[in-house]
Amino acid sequence: MTATLEPTPTKGPKPLINGQRPGGLQFAVYVGVLLPIVALAVAVPFAWGWGLSWVDVALSAVFYCLSGLGITVAFHRYFTHGSFKAQRWLRVALAISGSLAVQGPVITWVADHRRHHAFSDRDGDPHSPWAYGTSPLAIVKGFWHAHMGWLFERDQSNAERFAPDLLKDPAIKKVDQYFWLWTVITLVAPGILGGLISWSWWGLVTGFFWAGLVRVCVLHHVTWSVNSICHMIGERPFSARDRSANFWPLAILSFGESWHNLHHADPTSARHGVQRGQIDISARLIWLFEKFGWVDNVRWPTPTRLARLRAE
Ligand SMILES: [Zn+2]
Numbered sequence: 001m002t003a004t005l006e007p008t009p010t011k012g013p014k015p016l017i018n019g020q021r022p023g024g025l026q027f028a029v030y031v032g033v034l035l036p037i038v039a040l041a042v043a044v045p046f047a048w049g050w051g052l053s054w055v056d057v058a059l060s061a062v063f064y065c066l067s068g069l070g071i072t073v074a075f076h077r078y079f080t081h082g083s084f085k086a087q088r089w090l091r092v093a094l095a096i097s098g099s100l101a102v103q104g105p106v107i108t109w110v111a112d113h114r115r116h117h118a119f120s121d122r123d124g125d126p127h128s129p130w131a132y133g134t135s136p137l138a139i140v141k142g143f144w145h146a147h148m149g150w151l152f153e154r155d156q157s158n159a160e161r162f163a164p165d166l167l168k169d170p171a172i173k174k175v176d177q178y179f180w181l182w183t184v185i186t187l188v189a190p191g192i193l194g195g196l197i198s199w200s201w202w203g204l205v206t207g208f209f210w211a212g213l214v215r216v217c218v219l220h221h222v223t224w225s226v227n228s229i230c231h232m233i234g235e236r237p238f239s240a241r242d243r244s245a246n247f248w249p250l251a252i253l254s255f256g257e258s259w260h261n262l263h264h265a266d267p268t269s270a271r272h273g274v275q276r277g278q279i280d281i282s283a284r285l286i287w288l289f290e291k292f293g294w295v296d297n298v299r300w301p302t303p304t305r306l307a308r309l310r311a312e
């Protein structure tokens with residue numbers, strides 16, 4: 001959809017797209033996206049009276065938080081938007097924790113998301129639900145595209161244009177290159193832990209299934225819902241130049257990322273849930289990191305700034 005946006009310039013900004021995803025990688029995307037969905041589809045009958053223990057529930061919760069906050073605090077607020085500065089060791093740990101969400105390597109994720117902000121809900125946005133228009137059919141098509149259809153498009157966001165800061169960091173490039181390893185770990189570790197805690201092979205199988213596959217699938221859909229639903233439905237108390245909206249039902253599961261209207265109005269803000277009662281667990285974690293002295297230069301919202309961002 002976006003490949004023809006700009007001719008390759010000799011001068012000026014680098015092109016949006018820098019090539020097509022190779023066949024093997026495309027296959028991996030299909031497996032990575034569809035396998036967890038298949039797992040979720042069989043999860044319900046599997047859980048009917050057997051196959052889900054309290055160990056599985058606890059492991060799923062722990063890995064959901066670890067990888068989910070890895071997306072929200074690390075990939076999104078830190079690497080994409082620079083909402084705070086982190087100590088070196090934490091920077092690497094954050095990159096690894098986000099990689100455990102199986103949403104692509106850190107540099108790819110950041111490049112796609114910066115492109116989303118640069119062109120939000122306009123031509124060039126990798127995942128706008130408004131890409132096809134506003135007729136009922138176009139909205140259905142747009143929802144699918146924004147939610148997960150865009151993942152299967154082979155155009156790759158140009159990291160040299162959108163993430164040159166990360167390409168310059170050898171440690172982050174290493175974490176990026178070892179994405180396959182983080183994927184193996186995020187699926188296998190819950191199985192091993194489940195097996196050890198319950199001291200049984202069956203515990204290994206259910207740990208892998210619930211806290212590995214099903215957890216990844218749920219987190220995938222929560223993240224994708226921010227891209228789809230939060231650009232369609234909800235309140236718009238702040239002036240953003242796109243259709244981003246605050247969708248409260250996802251606030252807890254998305255760790256505060258569904259306060260998406262404020263986020264587009266003020267992308268570098270470390271807190272997205274800025275209004276009374278808007279729970280933002282990611283902001284809480286950044287606050288905790290700040291208290292420990294692990295992060296600084298946190299871009300907390302100020303009342304004057306928020307007043308300026310309010311929609312008229
Ligand atoms: Zn958005």
Ligand SMILES: [Zn+2]
Pocket residue numbers: 076080081113117263267
């Ligand atoms: Zn963002």
